[in-house]
Amino acid sequence: SQTIHQWPATLVQPVGSPLSLECTVEGTSNPNLYxxxxxxxxxxxxxxxxxxxxxxxxxxxxxxxxxxxxxRQFILSSKKLLLSDSGFYLCAWSWENNEQFFGPGTxxxxx
Amino acid sequence: xxxxxxxxxxxxxPEGATVAFNCTYSNSASQSFFWYRQDCRKEPKLLMSVYSxxxxxxxxxxxxxxxxxxxxxxxxxxxxxxxxTYLCVVKVGGGSQGNLIFGKGTKLSVKP
Numbered sequence: 001s002q003t004i005h006q007w008p009a010t011l012v013q014p015v016g017s018p019l020s021l022e023c024t025v026e027g028t029s030n031p032n033l034y035x036x037x038x039x040x041x042x043x044x045x046x047x048x049x050x051x052x053x054x055x056x057x058x059x060x061x062x063x064x065x066x067x068x069x070x071x072r073q074f075i076l077s078s079k080k081l082l083l084s085d086s087g088f089y090l091c092a093w094s095w096e097n098n099e100q101f102f103g104p105g106t107x108x109x110x111x
Numbered sequence: 112x113x114x115x116x117x118x119x120x121x122x123x124x125p126e127g128a129t130v131a132f133n134c135t136y137s138n139s140a141s142q143s144f145f146w147y148r149q150d151c152r153k154e155p156k157l158l159m160s161v162y163s164x165x166x167x168x169x170x171x172x173x174x175x176x177x178x179x180x181x182x183x184x185x186x187x188x189x190x191x192x193x194x195x196t197y198l199c200v201v202k203v204g205g206g207s208q209g210n211l212i213f214g215k216g217t218k219l220s221v222k223p
Binding site: 042043044046049059088090098099100101102103104105107 | 115143145152153154155156157160198202210211213214215216
């Protein structure tokens with residue numbers, strides 16, 4: 001069966017610091033991968049998606065970036081965090097962009 | 112108009128009640144539809160896909176009305192464990208380029 005991991009589970013970072021969140025998927029190959037952010041009281045916002053290694057599509061312009069160095073690894077990064085980057089970051093995978101399955105998420109607080 | 116719109120609730124119901132959630136979507140090219148469940152401070156989990164003919168999974172029934180661009184979820188004999196936020200999700204576009212659009216969710220609280 002497929003499993004998806006994210007770490008860290010929680011993170012508190014100062015404004016202006018860098019960020020690196022990692023997501024890995026097991027039990028499948030060549031999945032579509034996604035990064036979402038869920039801010040307090042708001043819906044899920046798609047940030048990036050990837051259909052293959054090195055292929056990244058950005059949905060929302062911002063100070064975040066994503067990379068997919070391996071088939072089942074997806075990384076979300078920032079060089080300098082803003083207060084508005086606080087939120088619940090969720091990684092998800094799918095086959096052929098149908099149902100998506102989410103990881104446990106990373107709760108980021110920027111102070 | 113929001114792409115996927117849901118009544119935010121909360122819906123406060125007693126155990127055993129039947130509760131219905133509605134969702135409307137704005138893009139007539141939407142191709143696939145889902146209901147997800149999200150517990151507090153947890154990730155969303157797929158509850159069920161919604162098919163044109165309607166589908167049922169135990170106490171849960173989902174309906175789709177393409178003409179009205181409307182999706183519903185019915186929960187019968189609600190349990191305390193059904194308390195969660197229910198997200199209506201619509202896929203716009205096909206293949207790998209289609210993306211899921213999430214509603215903000217409807218909060219359900221089932222009381223003893």
